[in-house]
Amino acid sequence: KAGVTQTPRYLIKTRGQQVTLSCSPISGHRSVSWYQQTPGQGLQFLFEYFSETQRNKGNFPGRFSGRQFSNSRSEMNVSTLELGDSALYLCASSLAPPGLAGAEQFFGPGTRLTVL
């Protein structure tokens, strides 16, 4: 069974540009979560989707947005990039939402975004 895949793996952008990252969950998983990981802040929760609905959002500015498609694939978009957005962006999928059996999260390899 294929794991969580993320594309692209590496990305270099300049300030002011926008970027779209993609995540394909494990087959059958309907919950997808996104995280930002930086050396200074650690792993921070961005948002979670389940069945195409955003169920929760972390404390990030509106420049960070996402969506989930009917096949459970998810995309994350960051507009007007800032230097501080340079990070490893991780996606995780689970069979069920939190609180239910099957909520174990499985992570993809991440997308390394560098903003110059």
Added chain:
Amino acid sequence: KQEVTQIPAALSVPEGENLVLNCSFTDSAIYNLQWFRQDPGKGLTSLLLIQSSQREQTSGRLNASLDKSSGRSTLYIAASQPGDSATYLCATQSGTYKYIFGTGTRLKVLA
């Protein structure tokens, strides 16, 4: 607001030692707690998930316990090996559906 703390931040042990990693959380109203390992520059690998109704979970040389009343979880690694060297992270899932991660423990097992 949930805060998750991991102590120690870094640990270096000789091969073969048994060791314990600690995870503390401030809000006991959690759905579950999950332990991960992360190798440098890589994604996270799930190790164990403990539901709020469970006290412990075991997988091979790993054993994780959960004490919600005291806001603590421990990850026990038996007979450590150099391949266990990585950063270990714990994360809680709470009623707000948010996933809160600890700061991690960087483990180095010396051959």
